[in-house]
Amino acid sequence: MLEISLPKKLKKTLEKEASDASINLAAHIVKKLERITSPAEYINKKKLKAGLPILVDFVSKLPGVSIIASEVTRDAYWWIKFDIDSSHPLVWRVIQELSFVFNSIALSDPLPTVFKPSSPPPYLNGGPEEFLSWVVESTYNYIDPTWIKEAIENVLPNPIDDITQWDV
Template sequence: MKRIPAVRPEIASGTEGDGTWWIKFSLDVRHDLAWNVVQELGHVCNWLSVDERLPTRFYPVSAPPYLNGGPEDFLYWIIASAERAFSPAHALEWLEGRLPNPVDDLENWNVD
């Protein structure tokens, strides 16, 4: 995750009692590719295709905006598994196979 453009280095992760996992991170919303990253992660994690959906969800979370002063500091993104059998290593394989490659080459993220 740290190699993906716009992802800030502070990344949290954990597991739930049922064995599912999650990862939480924030994006530098001022980065030119921030919304490209949101679109790519949303595509792979939420809707790869009608016939090929991963047991993951990618979504934003935030404290109430009136308490925190803006999205730059308190908007976080979660990737969470819905099945215990789908490990973080499996998710990494899918992301590496479908995100721009190499993921840290900014030119690969431009869709123009």
């Protein structure tokens, strides 16, 4: 049995959550950890490093997208940062599709990803044409980027680099 000391505020919060759920504190903590911890057979950083370029290549084929950077972090999360050409005729359609697939493809079982804008302070730099970029990142560690690519490719217009497929 593992014993840990929790900071006072965190312990109080977890105790309240456990009480509201009518379970004991240990069971509540285990339940929370099970939801965010990958099974041991999926803990493979080499797979993440091999899979990220596959997802990056897929995202780079979207209309108006140019990749800035991507990384697998030390703690086995990953992210992709890219620009979407604000003058591209499909800019808002691409943003809408990416928002759907990465943030809410299935409300009952969403992908462990988030798609969001990223910008340095506008008052120090300039407008969105030059300084607004976009990020997709995993929200759980050890999530295989290849699996994410496979999950979204059947939902996005196909083939993704054919702009005629992006018409509503």
